[in-house]
Amino acid sequence: MTTLMTLVGIAVFVVGLLFSIAWHELGHLSTAKLFGIRVPQYMVGFGPTLWSRRKGETEYGIKAIPLGGYIRMIGMFPPGDDGRIRQRSTSPFRGMIEDARAAAYEEMQPGDEKRLFYTRKPWKRLIVMFAGPFMNLVLAVVIFLGVLMSFGINTQTTTVASVSDCVIPASARTDSCPKDAPDTPAKAAGLRAGDTIVAFDGRAVSDWGDLQASIRAADGPVTLTVERDGERKVLEATPIKNKVLKTDGRGGYVEGEYVTAGFLGFAPASGIVPQSFPQAVDTMGGIVNNGFQALIALPSKIPALWDAAFNGGERAQDSPVGVVGAARVGGEIVTLDIPPSQRVATMLFLLAGFNLSLFLFNMLPLLPLDGGHMAGAVWESVRRGLAKVFRRPDPGPFDVAKLMPVAYVVAGLFICFTLLVLVADVVNPVRLAG
Structure with a gap:
């Protein structure tokens, strides 16, 4: 039964993955058509075609390897300096450029002739290329908030x-x-495990971060209104100054950093709590920031990933x-x-995180x-703008094809990294249970 449920979970994720890829490419497709660019193909996946159907001028299809997708737009690169699409060259770098240029035509x-990608104004091309990652960002935000x-x-x-x-x-460890050592103010006030604090010094509280901030800012005696066994009781307490862990602004703590603040001496319980819209936005902001920091830190994690893949090293949770x-x-x-509702929520969080990663990476x-x-x-827009300011001839479209040798290097590095992650995922996978 466990094996069957595992396969169901994998299938659900693959379906979500394919939808996310299709959603990404839909952003490119819709904006390209909006600006009159001809799109011969819209494909989800790579490799052999499993299914396809032509509607109008575009072929829509699904390919065998669900590791990405693409739309094919006509004229992604401008012709060469001599106006030709292809030239004869013995230079391998020039050959890369010419091959890429020829493929675009x-x-x-x-x-x-009037429906080529490169002929559109820079702001239109910017929208077409941004629309794909933006769709992933929208999907991530909707899922996270939901x-x-x-x-x-x-x-x-x-x-x-x-x-x-x-x-x-707190530093005593x-x-x-x-x-x-004196009794804590919470113990002296008669606070007990299971009490729910509903008001602090007469002001209603329902959020731990708010209550934590109030305790730390307190200076002098306060009252705690608690619910205990269905009844409300008012306790009197006097917070003292103590060395405590620094907070991250969301109710959590920053390990190894301490501040001196108001202290009562109790630990909060954890639970599954729906958040308000402002709370959800704040939490999502933290998730996006963590994703951005993880992307920056990605190169530094490669040695440990190699060790986990080939030397049996420990695979970190992150x-x-x-x-x-x-x-x-x-x-x-x-x-x-865990309850079925939390399984659904966790799966949705995984899918939202995948879409956030797609946005940041792209x-x-x-x-x-x-x-x-x-x-x-x-860069083309800046270059043409400067030409107008200094009354110089229009430099024309920026030839992105000239960067294809660099693109091949980058693609090669991405492929190597993908293979390394694949090996690590197979021989030493990350496990939720640690």
């Missing part, structure tokens, strides 16, 4: 999980109470994963011993990624 038909506001997220609450016996600084690894995680989610200003074409359009 191979399906050109009579009447397409899950956070409906299913909820595991978060700290205003319910008391435990009350500390004595006052010790011990739970033992010294003989001369190690990069590929499609195979993510699909395996999707299969593991379905078998988790925004890198490198060919052959969308960001590389966007950078080319921006």
